Amino acid sequence: MSDSNKTVTKKNEPAKKKTVLSLKKRQSQRREFLRSSLLTVGFVSLSLAGLLPVVQGRSARLRPPGALKTPLDEQKFFAACIKCGQCVQVCPVNAIKLADLDEGVGIGVPYIDAREQACDFSCDGLQCVLACPTGALTHDLDYPADTRMGFARMDNPKTCLAARGQGFKGQVRGPDFKGLLRYDEIDRWAPIPVADHPYDLELCDLCVRQCPIEIRISQCAAQEKERAAAIEAGKLTGKIERVAEQFGNECPPKHAIELQVIESDDGLKRMLPVILDGCVGCGVCEMICPVEDSPSIVVDIDKITNWA
């Protein structure tokens, strides 16, 4: 549009209006316009402040299985998540929580506080992934061992009971601890409070013993044994491939953690939990570690191994 055109239209229209509107009306209109501009700037700034936690890089945390993210870049996950909490509702151990306003744009996005309640894959089928309506928890995974939430790390070997050659007796994390775990030998379908399941161990190996991946490996071994016995007894013929298909690569998964003999400075041989490639970062070891105040073993979200 040329300048001359602009001036013509400008001259015509507002001139007409000005004669119609009183001074008072014009003033109130101008005030309304100012107020409206302030409201827009104010509310948009507030919503933009929600980006601060992301920009400052303090929003990344342990997310449910299948979260659409690289270790520290959660943009896609935040974008795809519709903040409905259906993942929260299906989790049998209530491991998933929704972030609050202090997480900015991450508000309503699910996370896991492993020390309070880790994901122990009680559901087997990754219910949270199935429940997600937007694919923010990607449907690409089929088995717990496919997930990569984080990676465990021995944070403080000095406090580790196993490294100190100590056992553990009693309730892990005390009688008031609310965390749940599934104990296969008690009820496969109903997780119970860890406080209701006291231990008596000569050497503490809780992080290895309760690791869902290690538990799965022993299940696979048991199934393998059963099957071998069945074949030997002639009860199972021609079905071997089917069973293998059914479990795919998942059974058995790769080892996630084991106690290894380590020679310490004083020349003594000690057992120390060592994290292996199969760790999925579910956080059960962090939850179950009986060392009070701060656990010896923690889950990092920034070091996920690429072993696939």
Added chain:
Amino acid sequence: MKYIIESFSQVYGNNPTRPDKENQSDELKKIYKDKVGNLSKADLEAAHLEHHSHFFRKWQRRRWLTLILVNVLFLVSYKYDVQLLEGAMTASRFVGFHMADLNSALQVMLAYKHVVLNLVIGTTTVFIMWLLLGGRTFCSWVCPYHLLSEWAEFLHLWLVKKKIIKNHTFHRKTRSVFYVIFALLALLSGYTVFETISPTGIVSRAIIYGPGVALLWVGALLLFEVFYSRRAWCRYVCPIGVTYAAVGTLSPIRIVYNAEACHHEGDCRKACLVPHVLDLTIRGRAHTLDQDVIADCTRCGMCVDICPTDSLNFKIKGLDKFL
């Protein structure tokens, strides 16, 4: 078509179009003319008395009950594992069927830039549902913030009546500006920026999953509405309302205005969340004898409740042909 264009124009923030005097039907002109000098205060008061004596606030009661029931159903489905309505207002599953709030889904699609099949199913279901039920019906019959805001409004109106505070209006186009800004922010930043401050999502999640710090923001919004500007969020900010208003342009459930018995005294406009839609009740402003209220209307029924002469009513477009 005229209805749709006029709806979009008013949702955008334009003033309602005034009727052309020459195009108004003779019938309507006669009605307006006959009323001159014939509408006495006594008549109006008698009508008010008669109206208040029976079944006052019928629609408000139905609406509050529905709104509370829906939100309680969310809570009960989770707390007692009833599994009827799982999720929150932003997305849910109703007996297993995916549902996705249209505005939340839009924000997710703009930010994520991929569309997942489940989300398409959920969005389509909800689109059809609100298409049948009236679009912004979502606002007044389901949105949990609406109810809180309505209670805040009572307080606001009382304070205004006592002359303790004054209401401050904003320009209605502000809401359209917000709509564009929030859409662009989602698209450009890749984050659902609007959801951070959306009281609908915050209150819904607070009801279902327990309260959090975010409720402080909702409280601040309510205080803003009580002391500064009546129903500011719903009237001038919320993009959810715009999205559902767009759906409502095609909906058969509408409020219809009949000019015949109307006293033009304006009770309905004083009660209305979006009073511009009721400008047609001003004397001389109706285009036709029976005219549908445009889609920015939330179908809350406040005007139907309050009208002493039964001039405003719910209707289902096309149903009269079947009956």
